[in-house]
Amino acid sequence: MFRKHYRHHKKLSKSIASNIEYLKEQFGNSSDLSVRNIFLSNHGKAAIIHIQGIVDEQSLHDNVLHPILAWSHEQKPIQNWSREIAQILSVSKVNTIDEWSEIVSGLLSGDTVILIEGHSEAILAGTGKIQSRTITEPSTQTVVKGPKDGFTENLGTNISLIRARIQNNNLRIEQTKVGKVTKTDIGILYMEGIAKEEIIKEVKERICKIDMDSILDTNYVEEALKDNRKTIFPLFQNSERPDVVAANLLEGKITIIIQGTPFALILPAFFIQFFQSPEDYYANYLVSSFLRLIRVGSFYVNMYASAIYLALITHHHGLIPTTLMVTLMAQREQVPFPAIVELLVMELAFEVLREAGIRMPRAIGPAVSIVGALILGQAAVEAGFVSAAIVIIVATTAISSFTLPNPNIVNAARGMRFILIFAAAFIGFYGIILFSLCIILHLCSLKSVGVPYLTPLSPVRVSGLKDSLVRIGTSSK
Amino acid sequence: MPKDKIDGLQLFCLIVLFLFGTAVFLDLGSGARQDAWIVTILSPIAGLIIFAVYYRLYRQHPDLPLTEYVKKILGKYLGSLISYMYIIYFIYIASRVLRDVEELLISSPYAKTSIITLGICMVFALVYAVHLGFEVFARAGIICFAIMTVTLLLILIFYVISDLIHLENLRPVLAKGWKPVFREIFPVNMTVPYGELIIFTMILPLMKRKTKILKTGSMAIAYVGIYLTINIMLLICILGADLLERSAFPALAAVGYIQIGGFIQRLDPLIILLIVFLGFIKVGLFFYCAVIGMNNLFKMKPNVFTSYFMGGIICISSIMIAPSYQSHLDEGLKVVPYFLHIAFQFAIPAALLVLASIQRKWKQGKV
Numbered sequence: 001m002f003r004k005h006y007r008h009h010k011k012l013s014k015s016i017a018s019n020i021e022y023l024k025e026q027f028g029n030s031s032d033l034s035v036r037n038i039f040l041s042n043h044g045k046a047a048i049i050h051i052q053g054i055v056d057e058q059s060l061h062d063n064v065l066h067p068i069l070a071w072s073h074e075q076k077p078i079q080n081w082s083r084e085i086a087q088i089l090s091v092s093k094v095n096t097i098d099e100w101s102e103i104v105s106g107l108l109s110g111d112t113v114i115l116i117e118g119h120s121e122a123i124l125a126g127t128g129k130i131q132s133r134t135i136t137e138p139s140t141q142t143v144v145k146g147p148k149d150g151f152t153e154n155l156g157t158n159i160s161l162i163r164a165r166i167q168n169n170n171l172r173i174e175q176t177k178v179g180k181v182t183k184t185d186i187g188i189l190y191m192e193g194i195a196k197e198e199i200i201k202e203v204k205e206r207i208c209k210i211d212m213d214s215i216l217d218t219n220y221v222e223e224a225l226k227d228n229r230k231t232i233f234p235l236f237q238n239s240e241r242p243d244v245v246a247a248n249l250l251e252g253k254i255t256i257i258i259q260g261t262p263f264a265l266i267l268p269a270f271f272i273q274f275f276q277s278p279e280d281y282y283a284n285y286l287v288s289s290f291l292r293l294i295r296v297g298s299f300y301v302n303m304y305a306s307a308i309y310l311a312l313i314t315h316h317h318g319l320i321p322t323t324l325m326v327t328l329m330a331q332r333e334q335v336p337f338p339a340i341v342e343l344l345v346m347e348l349a350f351e352v353l354r355e356a357g358i359r360m361p362r363a364i365g366p367a368v369s370i371v372g373a374l375i376l377g378q379a380a381v382e383a384g385f386v387s388a389a390i391v392i393i394v395a396t397t398a399i400s401s402f403t404l405p406n407p408n409i410v411n412a413a414r415g416m417r418f419i420l421i422f423a424a425a426f427i428g429f430y431g432i433i434l435f436s437l438c439i440i441l442h443l444c445s446l447k448s449v450g451v452p453y454l455t456p457l458s459p460v461r462v463s464g465l466k467d468s469l470v471r472i473g474t475s476s477k
Numbered sequence: 478m479p480k481d482k483i484d485g486l487q488l489f490c491l492i493v494l495f496l497f498g499t500a501v502f503l504d505l506g507s508g509a510r511q512d513a514w515i516v517t518i519l520s521p522i523a524g525l526i527i528f529a530v531y532y533r534l535y536r537q538h539p540d541l542p543l544t545e546y547v548k549k550i551l552g553k554y555l556g557s558l559i560s561y562m563y564i565i566y567f568i569y570i571a572s573r574v575l576r577d578v579e580e581l582l583i584s585s586p587y588a589k590t591s592i593i594t595l596g597i598c599m600v601f602a603l604v605y606a607v608h609l610g611f612e613v614f615a616r617a618g619i620i621c622f623a624i625m626t627v628t629l630l631l632i633l634i635f636y637v638i639s640d641l642i643h644l645e646n647l648r649p650v651l652a653k654g655w656k657p658v659f660r661e662i663f664p665v666n667m668t669v670p671y672g673e674l675i676i677f678t679m680i681l682p683l684m685k686r687k688t689k690i691l692k693t694g695s696m697a698i699a700y701v702g703i704y705l706t707i708n709i710m711l712l713i714c715i716l717g718a719d720l721l722e723r724s725a726f727p728a729l730a731a732v733g734y735i736q737i738g739g740f741i742q743r744l745d746p747l748i749i750l751l752i753v754f755l756g757f758i759k760v761g762l763f764f765y766c767a768v769i770g771m772n773n774l775f776k777m778k779p780n781v782f783t784s785y786f787m788g789g790i791i792c793i794s795s796i797m798i799a800p801s802y803q804s805h806l807d808e809g810l811k812v813v814p815y816f817l818h819i820a821f822q823f824a825i826p827a828a829l830l831v832l833a834s835i836q837r838k839w840k841q842g843k844v
């Protein structure tokens with residue numbers, strides 16, 4: 001009966017002992033819930049409660065414990081303990097609250113709770129400090145020349161990195177908690193006046209609708225925000241670089257930063273963006289245009305090289321110049337498998353190698369590269385299992401995939417590559433072209449938060465084209 | 478009406494792609510021998526007049542496709558019958574174009590492949606396109622337009638570099654007077670491709686309101702006219718009038734001559750690319766119009782069934798319409814223009830326009 005009574009009302013009682021008991025019960029006597037009892041003058045009693053590890057111990061000691069203890073010995077008549085204590089705490093965030101749910105969520109985000117005998121309200125002091133690593137160079141999207149700082153797992157740090165770049169009061173940050181169990185902090189950032197109102201509204205609505213237990217990475221939010229779930233193409237951009245986020249915010253994009261992951265979500269994203277590296281803007285525009293074209297080219301090489309080779313070798317012998325044909329056929333003579341089997345085996349072998357390269361411990365890296373390069377490459381050719389041309393094609397495909405700054409678009413190209421290989425094996429160039437048409441149609445049908453994915457290519461936006469496949473230098477006015 | 482919105486640039490690209498369609502590969506006006514280019518430069522004028530008629534019709538009912546306003550003008554029963562006939566006509570032309578594409582592919586790169594396999598593959602892609610809706614199709618049109626332009630430019634550059642152009646093939650000009658030229662223009666070159674613009678009466682209601690349709694359409698027709706003229710002049714220069722008249726697919730024959738540095742040769746993939754892209758857009762437009770018409774006529778919501786059904790019919794009839802390529806061509810040159818095209822492209826729209834104007838005048842007089 002007693003318990004039910006408490007749960008029903010969810011308000012604090014006046015008795016400090018029952019309040020502490022309730023809190024302990026809520027946390028299931030968790031060992032990191034620390035309760036410190038203090039005796040105040042005039043027989044007053046108080047308790048200082050926090051969760052170890054997520055509070056700043058230094059701040060707790062200097063700004064909460066110390067003032068209260070020093071002051072508790074002063075013998076003077078106190079009318080309202082609660083208000084007086086709230087006055088003397090030297091932390092910036094102090095709230096007086098009488099709802100259990102808010103107290104619990106405060107405790108969980110690192111606040112210190114002060115309960116006082118005879119008061120049915122508690123004081124919450126902001127002492128939260130979540131452990132995070134220091135700012136380091138980002139491990140993806142590296143640049144040769146340009147800013148070297150990257151996001152950390154801490155939301156506050158990340159926002160400060162962006163604030164440092166855009167010192168403008170129009171930078172809006174809206175924070176909410178998402179995830180029924182994890183209650184993860186999510187920050188929505190945008191530039192007031194540059195970002196489109198309807199997109200901001202749309203994003204906020206979709207975030208409010210998220211109905212998930214946990215949010216541990218950007219992809220959880222991504223899945224919830226997607227317009228079109230049945231697609232392999234990335235509809236949002238991920239970045240762990242504050243300079244990329246700042247540049248995108250200034251272009252009117254919206255950024256979502258999530259506590260616990262160094263990757264920020266930038267939306268809406270356009271197809272063309274996945275070929276742009278931050279370095280494009282830090283180098284001469286002619287050079288960066290050239291590099292961007294190389295990247296776009298390698299994307300298509302990555303997607304099409306093996307399919308085109310297969311189409312040529314199985315369906316369109318006539319199209320290969322004669323001398324080249326002789327060389328290729330001489331190599332293929334001793335290979336016992338049909339070209340498609342050969343190609344698929346090598347492609348899959350490379351995918352396995354790539355996966356192994358990511359998952360294996362660093363110390364055994366050289367061993368894998370020796371096995372991969374020597375055994376799979378050289379020995380397979382020498383033994384006559386695969387032709388050298390196939391190894392060259394697969395290697396070209398592999399290398400070209402590493403030029404792209406965003407891993408998600410590479411994954412899309414990988415998926416498309418396998419389907420294209422089957423299309424080519426089935427009906428040659430005709431199959432490749434028809435499937436490419438389907439890809440074009442699919443890309444045209446995609447939308448990222450309501451904005452067509454292929455903007456500025458289709459629908460055409462002339463201003464956007466100046467910074468699409470090539471970057472046309474901006475003249476200073 | 479569906480809320481798809483097409484803007485001017487998309488309309489331009491679609492009209493250009495549609496008119497290029499199979500025209501780039503077929504021997505347009507080759508009956509006029511070395512004067513074929515005069516045929517291609519004059520027929521757009523006819524095209525402009527035809528488009529103006531369709532535009533007037535659209536202006537009278539800016540929210541409805543052809544198959545719907547027919548019913549308003551001619552009454553429920555006769556109107557439904559005419560719109561049903563139009564749907565059949567669209568399906569028939571779609572299968573004709575598909576047959577052209579199939580024959581082109583069979584003729585050289587896919588000599589050993591069965592013709593129905595090529596058709597089935599194409600139809601699956603088309604059903605996907607129709608399923609995604611017309612707005613997506615129009616947006617993809619811009620990309621296809623860009624790819625087509627680049628490919629055509631590349632081929633043009635290769636022609637020039639490999640020194641294939643013999644201008645003397647163009648002479649003598651008008652050796653047999655104007656008669657063969659006009660015989661080519663009417664009806665064959667007027668109906669294909671320009672008369673086929675009739676399908677845009679189904680598409681114009683999807684346009685954004687403020688688009689200058691007449692201007693965009695005229696620009697597209699002029700662009701196509703100029704390009705086709707350049708194209709046929711090139712073909713005459715490269716192949717000569719005799720070969721042009723004899724070969725089934727002059728573009729394929731001309732590309733075969735390209736040889737640069739002993740390495741750039743056999744550019745057939747570029748031609749296959751063009752064939753598939755242009756054929757896809759053209760069949761796709763007919764297909765899409767037939768589906769819209771069908772859904773409107775039988776008051777169905779857009780559904781997958783109609784498009785699969787329609788796709789199956791187009792695929793099968795593309796093979797059944799003619800026993801061989803030669804008879805397919807004969808039908809296309811001697812039967813279809815006179816019996817079908819003149820009725821569906823000129824007679825019915827013109828009659829509708831006149832009737833609609835009279836009806837409007839009459840109504841105004843009554844009020």
